[in-house]
Amino acid sequence: MRTIPALAPSALATALLLGPAGPAAAAQNVTASTGELKRLSIEELMDIEVTSVSRTPETLSSAAAAISVVTNEDIHRSGATTLPEALRGVPGLHVARRNSNSWAVSSRGFSSINSEKLLVLSDTRSIYTPLFSGVQWDVQDYLLQDIERIEVIRGPGASLWGSNAVNGVINITTKHARNTQGTLLSGTLGTEEGSAAVRSGGTFGESGFFRVFGQYSDRGETFHPGTTRSDDWHIGHAGFRADWDAGDSDTMTLQGDVYSAKIGQLAPAVNIIGRVGPTGNLEVEASGGNVLGRWRRQLSSGSDLQVRAYFDSTHRDDPSFHDDLGTFDLEMQHRYVPSARHEIVWGLNYRYTDNTNRGKLIFAVAPEDSQDQLFSGFAQDQIALSDALRLTVGTKLEHNDFSGFEVQPTVRLAWDVAPGQNAWAAASRAVRVPTRLERDVAIEITPPGSNPRAALLGNEDFDAEELIAYELGYRWQALQTLALDLALFHNRYEGLASLELGSPTLDPGTGVVTFPVMNFNLTDARSQGAELLATFSPRDDWRLIGSYSYVYLDVQPHGQDLNRGAFLEGTTPRHQISLRSLLNLPGGLQLDALLRHSTELERQPEIPVGPGIEAYTELDVRFAWFASEQLELSLVGQNLLHDHHVEFGTPAARGEIERSVYGKVTWQF
């Protein structure tokens, strides 16, 4: 690695840098030199943590599951500035932007704004909100440079990760603090967004590394001629991470974040026909923070123990409700290799959530306060049946306050057919546990005081949704320059949520007759699909990545199904295809592009009838120049093919995504 001793800072960078503290640690810059490394013993070399640039991470080529990894470089070169945008092009995922601050991200069908069947973890912390069973993407802010990798596991991951990992798990891992040393300054300015970020890393003690960072992003509104409301939004975010060794065999991590955001809405979060919800301009104020600690001990060469705890607090003041959520989560995990043929991982988890939700106007949950607990344990054994065959059996057993005990087992078989060829098969059961909304919602449908009255009510007896999934996969290094990864699935769902008119009840005291509308488990479904990822590297400096996803979903309501199944069938495109090109040019230039096509959505999300959303093709292009090892200048054009286009959502809540361009400066020293 080369060290550039002195870099003449550009005028802009100088202006940014010369605050009261003056230039930071530039003079003390030390780049890991090969000379230093050569002086280390074999043992010391083995103890060095490296930045992984594995093109195919070790576990990926042999895993008996449909896994894709989005690396730091993939994110960087995609030009994405938000997490959901960075997930475009991953086979099996449907990423659709509803408006400036809202996305539907789903795996293997069932796209909706609450993608309740997808579990999302950030450094093992769940960012799935239990109120709606989904992810509030608008507050998942990241300094994308600090993400080490994003693992996307399509299909059930419940035996390891737990409930709600029904159709997939997204696992975001940020970098070890050792890998974010020095200072990073980054600024973005464009037609739709602007942001500024600072990160500084350093050392402490004998073996400690830390970083602190802050980022502010401001994003403009989409094209929405039907309303004067705005969906522009801004978020500020600061955080830290420290990693250190405590003795020879113990490593520790402590990290945390705080954020604060203001988010515009085009339509209220909750809408009841015939009742008046919030009016005028709609703005959500959201804030939160979390702190996470992890202790890992290497017990012996084949055995390690990990204990992890976090506390997470979120506040969301929406025009329709005020929600406060506190989560405490404690987890231990032990991995050991009892013999050459077995690798066992087992663990225990406890989670406590304390939620207060005060409805405004038409929205309400009852009770407003709820404390819920989750106990779970899992065990998995990977058995080498022969040199080429590996069997994985595992299960998760959990008890939650919503649906009681849930068993989520999996059986997976991997077969190394030949060098460079790997086949796998799996059968699993996973559940999606009821949400607080499904249990506790209490919304008047008729004006208050009506008799008879109709109300959307929670159902104590609403049970978990169940999936039995069958999967097959094949990975083939077909040529030196061509790798293929194919996954097929067949899913059978039972007891999916369906909105039903329950039996009317009479309150003898008041004489009020109530017609309840509640969730029951009266819908079944089947889906099947295929996902193909092809990576072609015709030259050392040029890589092409093609991705194709097919999903067919057949929803069979056995009750009245007042609104759900019918629209979910049509909210995921049947076919998605994308082609990414990553080209390195001489002179430190990079030219990257992503071309993607999505076939039509047969139905509009949340509306059971009527036309859907048209097919679309879009193109993003990034052009970057590394002026030096420390300074990168890039120009990114997004959604270049149309002035504006629709991706998802009801007409009232969606905005059309506009063509945009931004420039970015990143300076690291």
Add this chain to the structure above:
Amino acid sequence: MAILTLRRAAALVAALLALAAAPGRAQAPPTEYQVKAVFLFNFSQFVDWPAAAFADGSSPLVIGVLGDDPFGATLDEIVRGETVNGRPLSVRRYRSIDQVDACHILFIDHSQTEQLDTVVAALKERSVLTVGDFEGFTRHGGIIRFVTVGNKIRLRVNLAAAQQAKLTISSKLLRPAQIVAPGED
């Protein structure tokens, strides 16, 4: 189009600058292949080759890279000016196994996964320390495999294959390594 005002951003930048000033020694971590290159260099010190593996007493010890080269200039930088038992070290790069002439340590890139059996067969009668980092490498007759475990690089050694190649691996290298049974990975 919505053009943003960056007034709010400007206020934040000022606040963030306080963070930027946090002192600390900045050290970029080594990359995976930087460390692997140093391992290759170390192997030349901890492995004994039979005399027949060299043309004469002063001919160089050759570290070869077969297939795509993941090291770039790093490997050349590491061996520059180094000697082992009076022999200079040199680096050569090969596109295919047919090109591999006098070579003592051969790093087989994962682009050669498909051809691994052919490569191993071609080197059968020669004292070449084969090194790789992909799945199935030792199982298919490779001698040392790099395995990345939690960002750290571990070694797995196929001793039977080393003996077959008439190579003697020092205990200094074997002690921290993991020995794999024949046919395992």
